[in-house]
Amino acid sequence: MTALAVRRTLQAVVVLLGVSVVTFALVHLVPGDPVRLALGTRFDQATYDALRERAGLDQPLVVQYLQWIGRAVTGDLGVSFRSGDPVTALILERLPATLSLALASILVALLIAVPLGTASALRPRSFVDGAATVLSQIGISVPEFWMGIMLILLFAGTLGWFPSSGYVPFTEDPALWLRSLVLPAVTTGLVSGSVLTRFTRSSVLEALGAEHVRTARAKGLPPRAVLDWHVLRNALLPLVTVTGVQLAYLLSGVVVVEIVFAWPGLGQLALQAVEARDYPVLQGAVLLFAFVFLLLNLVVDLLYSRLDPRISA
């Protein structure tokens, strides 16, 4: 277990370094000059050069990278070209909003997917199965922004149950935080939930067909015990992997949904950084996404080895 954890962590560090190189290179390859964008249309060459020098943009790329990564390992991701704020602070400021949305979305997704997917698998080709298939196909194909707008129109507009947009920090008002969270979380949760429903259905179906299920029934176990311990327990394994991937996707900022709901999350931050060619913020955000992704993969791997004894430590 610990050996596996150490091995995987080292692998993750190597991958993260690779990602940092690629990110850095890509960000600098994107056409557009951040200094020019920051200065607007009227500026003189001296100001331009001074700003470039201050941002370190006059240095060779390799030097820039080494300086950036050297500071990054200490948690200093540089300062924003646009606002002059430290990037780390900007990200940390956005993190609670994204974290709230991602966790709430995955919760909504699992609350839909596990019961519905299981019910479908237990009665294949039944009414429930058919309905679940159609609904999840719709959920997968409908664009998130449209779903978000529809939910806003109905639940914020017509019914007025929830605020139409905006985020209230938990520390400010837990009740409002929850109310502000419902619509965006349901929007992304429906999409992720649709994917996970299909997935739950197929893994439960597969688990149902396993021979050990017959052994369990031949033991005379009640149906509930067979389902919980010999079907769902086994179907959980692949589901954990996919849920991890979905969560990583949600944590990397669901850009579209964050825009629709004016949600001050990381996706919005990254988008603004792209528009302003705000290299430090963009690099910091992408590095963070990569980090989150790797961290979740690591967690999934470790969880997997706990859930499946066949994966040796």
Place this chain on the structure above:
Amino acid sequence: MTDPVTDPVTGPAHGGGTVLDVRDLRVRVDTARGTADIVNGLSYSVAAGETVAVVGESGSGKSVSVLALLGLLPGHARVSGTAAFRGRDLLAMSEAELRTVRGNGIGMVFQDPMTSLNPVLTVGRQLTEGLLAHGRAGGRKAARARAAELLADVGLPDPRGALDRYPHELSGGMRQRVVIAIALSGDPALLIADEATTALDVTVQAQILELVAGLQRERGTGVVWITHDLGVVAGTADRVLVMYGGRCVEDGSVDDVFEAPAHPYTRGLLGALPALHDEDGADGAPAERPDLVAIGGTPPPPTDLPPGCVFWPRCPVRGDERCATEQPPLVPVRGSGPVPHRAATFYGERLQQTEVGA
């Protein structure tokens, strides 16, 4: 093993009496290609302490015939007939009633111990859950103690330690011992072994056969041994029932069926078995013969069984028109002991006079 006194109609009834009495068991499944007649009027009985082998090729309906008894077939399978287990008809029982029999009065051992155990639960958990479900142990602790005893009974080294291990940490033979321990945990009157040694190495096979035989002697359990391996039949069974196309084509004592097989299919099966050069000529081993003989063709699909004798399309005898149109009933043929020897063929007695493979 004992030679039970046999009533020609109900089969052996002796000692502990009849444990299982199956009459006219039929299993049908509706498929896209029509109705599949998987089991067609199977009747047999098993007495306490007796081993009945059900032999046939894959697809002959032998596994289905036992899964049907415990209601373990998918919901769309239509099962009819009667199967009296200690006097109560299994096929008339509700699902809840069946649960009290499964793993309790009847234990089952499946073919592949690699897949018949749940890979993510410990051996202890898989043993104790049955004990607890049937109220055979006061609590978790008592159940664990009983589970360790059962593992010791089936010859697992370090039974206490094995409780906390996962199936993949055990060898195939050890896993099958665990499956047998699970089957025995309900102190069953009947043990059904569905190809229980097929997936194992030959040496391990012998150990498992010996284990079951020993446990059976100790406890007087009736055993139904489903197999396609005639070697297993010769070594363990008292009586044998040969299945083909979902029907019983021949049954009788192991000695009779092996020494004087009457049905062309049985003769084909024995012809496909390598000769054991038995110097004493004892033990009911098949007589020596020069070559292995394969049975030509394949079994008929259960959706399209021939109207007459099910074996007719592959039969080397292919007697006459009658075989193609009329189902030969199971009739007595020449036998030696008190167990009736019967075969579903019009040519039984005549075939018995010739050598197998000739």
